[in-house]
Amino acid sequence: MSTPPKILRNIAIIAHVDHGKTTLVDKLLVQAGTFAKHQHIAERMMDTNDLERERGITILAKNCSIRYGDAHINIVDTPGHADFGGEVERVLGMVDGVLLLVDAVEGPMPQTRFVTLKALKLGLSPIVVVNKVDRPGARPEWVVNQTFELFDRIGATEEQLDFPVVYASALNGWATLDVNVAKAASERGGRSQGPKGASPRDRAEADNAVGAAPGGSGEADQAPANADMRPLFETILAHVPAPVGDPGEPLQFQIAALDYSSYVGRLGIGRIRRGRLAAGQEVAVLNGPLAEGQVAPKARITQIFAFAGMERVPVESAQAGDIVLVTGIDELAIGTTLAAVETPEALPPIMVDEPTLSMYFQVNTSPLAGRDGKYVTSRNLRDRLAKEMLTNVALRVEGTGDTDSFLVSGRGELHLTILIENMRREGYELAASRPRVVLREIGGVASEPFELLSVDVEEVHQGAVMEAIGPRRGDLTNMESDSRGRARLEYRIPARGLIGFQGEFMNLTRGTGLMSHVFDGYAPLKGEIPDRRNGVLISAEDGEAVAYALWKLQERGRMFVSPGDKLYEGMIIGIHSRDNDLVVNPIKGKQLTNVRSSGKDDAIALTPPIELTLEYAVEFIADDELVEVTPKSIRIRKRHLKEHERKKASREAA
Numbered sequence: 001m002s003t004p005p006k007i008l009r010n011i012a013i014i015a016h017v018d019h020g021k022t023t024l025v026d027k028l029l030v031q032a033g034t035f036a037k038h039q040h041i042a043e044r045m046m047d048t049n050d051l052e053r054e055r056g057i058t059i060l061a062k063n064c065s066i067r068y069g070d071a072h073i074n075i076v077d078t079p080g081h082a083d084f085g086g087e088v089e090r091v092l093g094m095v096d097g098v099l100l101l102v103d104a105v106e107g108p109m110p111q112t113r114f115v116t117l118k119a120l121k122l123g124l125s126p127i128v129v130v131n132k133v134d135r136p137g138a139r140p141e142w143v144v145n146q147t148f149e150l151f152d153r154i155g156a157t158e159e160q161l162d163f164p165v166v167y168a169s170a171l172n173g174w175a176t177l178d179v180n181v182a183k184a185a186s187e188r189g190g191r192s193q194g195p196k197g198a199s200p201r202d203r204a205e206a207d208n209a210v211g212a213a214p215g216g217s218g219e220a221d222q223a224p225a226n227a228d229m230r231p232l233f234e235t236i237l238a239h240v241p242a243p244v245g246d247p248g249e250p251l252q253f254q255i256a257a258l259d260y261s262s263y264v265g266r267l268g269i270g271r272i273r274r275g276r277l278a279a280g281q282e283v284a285v286l287n288g289p290l291a292e293g294q295v296a297p298k299a300r301i302t303q304i305f306a307f308a309g310m311e312r313v314p315v316e317s318a319q320a321g322d323i324v325l326v327t328g329i330d331e332l333a334i335g336t337t338l339a340a341v342e343t344p345e346a347l348p349p350i351m352v353d354e355p356t357l358s359m360y361f362q363v364n365t366s367p368l369a370g371r372d373g374k375y376v377t378s379r380n381l382r383d384r385l386a387k388e389m390l391t392n393v394a395l396r397v398e399g400t401g402d403t404d405s406f407l408v409s410g411r412g413e414l415h416l417t418i419l420i421e422n423m424r425r426e427g428y429e430l431a432a433s434r435p436r437v438v439l440r441e442i443g444g445v446a447s448e449p450f451e452l453l454s455v456d457v458e459e460v461h462q463g464a465v466m467e468a469i470g471p472r473r474g475d476l477t478n479m480e481s482d483s484r485g486r487a488r489l490e491y492r493i494p495a496r497g498l499i500g501f502q503g504e505f506m507n508l509t510r511g512t513g514l515m516s517h518v519f520d521g522y523a524p525l526k527g528e529i530p531d532r533r534n535g536v537l538i539s540a541e542d543g544e545a546v547a548y549a550l551w552k553l554q555e556r557g558r559m560f561v562s563p564g565d566k567l568y569e570g571m572i573i574g575i576h577s578r579d580n581d582l583v584v585n586p587i588k589g590k591q592l593t594n595v596r597s598s599g600k601d602d603a604i605a606l607t608p609p610i611e612l613t614l615e616y617a618v619e620f621i622a623d624d625e626l627v628e629v630t631p632k633s634i635r636i637r638k639r640h641l642k643e644h645e646r647k648k649a650s651r652e653a654a
């Protein structure tokens with residue numbers, strides 16, 4: 001950079017979903033003075049895209065930076081949901097240290113294990129941040145012990161086991177090294193008054209006073225006086241090593257993330273391993289090592305940007321250790337190395353775990369196809385998926401025998417449905433099949449992916465949940481009661497057994513259960529998992545749903561559609577209360593009979609339909625069904641729309 005800061009640190013923030021990473025980044029940005037006082041600051045600022053804000057989760061890893069005194073700290077915020085684990089893997093190579101956040105009530109969860117494993121393997125020494133110490137029921141000491149055990153179990157080195165611990169309430173903007181202060185915060189309810197800018201000495205005294213006499217006044221909203229994030233900033237500076245890499249050596253710069261801007265085109269983001277980079281410089285563009293006698297393609301970098309807060313500011317040059325963006329090269333992919341022209345040496349490709357779940361994405365062939373989408377052809381789909389492959393590292397797309405169908409594989413249902421959701425918002429239409437696990441032959445044995453599942457349920461629901469997981473072939477590995485009426489159960493379960501489980505779990509626990517799971521590894525196929533689904537109600541005709549007809553059908557099951565909805569022959573309009581499929585006519589109007597005597601003719605009491613979300617639909621369908629996705633609608637249909645075609649297909653299958 002033009003005026004290199006005296007001190008540089010590159011860190012990533014990793015954790016299980018919802019443990020508070022993005023909230024922590026908010027407070028680091030604010031307290032490092034990135035924003036002017038009057039500026040309106042949104043919550044979870046780094047969750048910038050629409051789906052992230054709507055769902056309250058991070059999907060894409062993102063960079064920002066802060067200035068703390070003389071130090072420039074580059075920060076990568078990562079997603080915690082297991083399906084986006086590929087994002088975490090690809091960005092860890094950019095940093096020299098990680099903050100591992102662990103919820104002060106929940107402790108380490110499945111994804112904590114996954115991200116910790118990845119960080120430890122890269123030789124990173126995490127700083128453990130026990131976050132949310134303000135929560136009622138926070139148990140910071142227990143959490144630290146559990147985290148230590150986790151590190152030990154997955155093979156941490158002595159140095160990694162000796163991790164520093166910071167206790168924090170990211171939401172309230174403060175951190176402390178003192179476990180007693182942390183414990184007092186939970187007893188008080190711990191809401192902060194915000195930083196007051198006292199000297200460190202004053203703060204230390206105040207902290208001690210609070211620790212000694214928690215909640216003296218009986219007020220439940222007092223945080224440690226004058227507390228702020230300084231203890232965390234200081235721990236980062238003290239424990240995260242400065243980046244290594246010699247600016248004097250030939251350039252090596254690996255692209256770890258891509259972005260696009262309509263002004264400058266494709267942007268590559270990465271960390272300079274060695275050497276220097278200047279705006280306008282010519283570089284070799286390498287995707288893997290060069291073959292004998294092969295000449296590396298060359299290209300010219302137009303501009304270089306560094307991160308300043310959440311902004312990107314142009315700089316003239318950058319050097320080993322810096323995390324920067326470059327523009328001007330269109331052939332960038334994740335893992336591409338930009339190297340000195342005279343010394344074109346590629347860095348090893350960025351590897352992420354293989355996908356475990358796949359779905360067919362097909363051209364929408366329903367009778368209603370093309371009504372609201374802009375992009376509906378096989379070519380549109382192919383181009384869009386090819387574009388996605390450039391940035392979505394954990395995704396695979398394969399052609400099939402059929403040019404209208406693509407096999408898309410990812411790390412879980414959410415990974416694939418988020419892609420579909422993005423596509424429909426961009427104006428695409430498609431049909432998606434039921435997700436299937438990706439099987440593999442390992443040492444001649446047919447194997448399937450297994451997940452570590454953790455469920456947290458009220459004890460009254462424990463029996464029902466265990467009964468539901470049994471036939472799904474889950475093996476109970478641990479069971480623990482929190483002696484406050486909730487239990488945590490841990491299982492190892494085939495990923496196959498989890499397809500469609502989320503909805504059932506929410507029903508069984510009346511919405512109070514928490515569940516999460518993460519890929520563990522491949523193992524030999526377990527036995528059959530029964531498909532205990534109800535049959536469906538299938539429309540016999542094309543047309544608009546009629547209230548009276550739906551009302552008559554209600555006794556046969558639950559509906560997906562409302563009066564006035566456009567329907568077609570072979571479309572699934574509801575769940576049959578029995579286990580067989582039933583062709584029905586939801587289009588037929590009222591016959592001229594004396595139904596009027598019921599007195600309800602003009603105000604038929606219809607049970608509200610089940611709302612068909614994309615996730616629900618994808619989990620619901622059977623192998624011979626498809627989810628039709630358009631920018632405005634989600635419908636489900638039989639793969640074969642005509643009854644005689646379905647009969648023929650099932651005869652052939654048998």
Ligand SMILES: Nc1nc2c(ncn2[C@@H]2O[C@H](COP(=O)(O)OP(=O)(O)OP(=O)(O)O)[C@@H](O)[C@H]2O)c(=O)[nH]1
Binds near residue numbers: 019022
């Ligand atoms: N009580 C309390 N709540 C917190 C704290 N930090 C974060 N939260 C809340 O926890 C929820 C999740 O916070 P996020 O910052 O989105 O968590 P995240 O780790 O970025 O989540 P993902 O990116 O989806 O993995 C939000 O509702 C936050 O307000 C904290 O210190 N105390």
Ligand SMILES: [Mg+2]
Binds near residue numbers: 022023058078079080
């Ligand atoms: Mg987040």
